[in-house]
Amino acid sequence: MAKEFNVPPVVFPSGGNPSIGPQQRRVPTVPFQPPRPVNPNLPFIDIGSAAPSTSFSIPPYGGNGVGFGGSGFEDELPLLEELGINTRQIWRKTVSILNPVRINASLHEDADLSGPFLFLMAFGLFQLLAGKIHFGIILGWVTVASLFLYVVFNMLAGRNGNLDLYRCLSLLGYCMLPIVIFSVFSLFLPQGGVVIFAMGAVFVLWSTRVCTRLLVELASCGDEHRGLIAYACCLIYMLFSLLVIF
Template sequence: MAKEFNVPPVVFPSGGNPGPTSATQRRPTAPFQPPRSSNTIPFVSFDVGSATSSTSAAPFPTLSSTTIASSTFDDEPPLLEELGINTKQIWSKTYSILNPFRVNPDLHEDGDLSGPFLFLIAFGLFQLLAGKIHFGIILGWVTVAAIYLYVVFNMLAGRNGSLDLYRCLSMIGYCMLPMVILSAISLFLPQGGVVIFALAALFVIWSTRVCTRLLIEVARWDEHRGLVGYACFLIYMLFSLLVIF
């Protein structure tokens, strides 16, 4: 027979909820939030909803990468122009050298060393492909040749000469273009043959004619053309010997 237990009656408070009275009841608070009381500092609490609404009402100005790049680099010149390298001028001077019968001396009034340096490096690279390391010899010979031709020309012209060393070096370097072409062709020809000698003579005459005309026209001195041409012939003959031997 089951035993009966006497259960005391449960009495609920007047609020209708079991537990402590409403006067002593504490409401749960959100995590990381200080309890709200009369001593709470007003500006310490942070309301996420109000911050979101204020941000959406007055958004911050945004700058795209295109705007920043355009505002930063629009006023700056190209890099080659800052370095003093004019590709259009180099191409115009090179094109004028390719035709020995129609050389334009006006293009060589303003000397530059970017084109000649490019031709000298190309000449050295073709010599390197042929198994000859001549970079130091090429740069040294060009420097000595420019000083030699500058002294000879000004001694012949006297006070009538108006050739400076910078333009002289520029014209000698640009007239090295036939030597560069000869160095490239010599890679496919046997060394010491009759063909390479004939081509070398042809390209030496080409460089000599162009360089002589440029010196005479740019310096505006038309006397002793043969002596100036002989000095140019000696310079380019030395470079052709590097290719042949």
């Protein structure tokens, strides 16, 4: 038979937990203290009436400044120019390469690699459309060809040669434009025919003439060895034309 226990009911006082008396309650910590009353004796500071300092003044909205003393959006350069890609300069250099009779060498005084990289990627893309994956070969051959042309030119020019590797790579890449055009025409020509060989010879001579002219005019002591420089350029562009033909 189960025993029954008489448990008296627990009654809590209205003040909360009976184990904590009024003297044992915790004082609120600093982050939870109520805000102190404002002293009426302190002077009132009007922010709107204070004159702004010249060093920390904020230009009005819609003015020439943006943010805290920054330049306006109209003064900012385009994103491509901030990255070092001048599209107008690339277009002018491309147009100068398309005219092998009248070449403006002054446009190529400022060397860049943006245009050559676009031409090399376009050349690899057209080779890919022909069923040939040559991206790695093209980039590797351009690097080796630039080193080869740089060494040959400076050996011929001697101590007075001022052709650097960066300019050599830029000129060699821009003069790849006729070979890129040849890769476009090769998509519509039968492989191994006489026509594609004749067209390849024309485009190789085009690239050779342009590259030799630019190297001789932009680098010193190259006019005396124009024939040898043209021979080196012809070997380089003939190598790239063989990728298109075969």
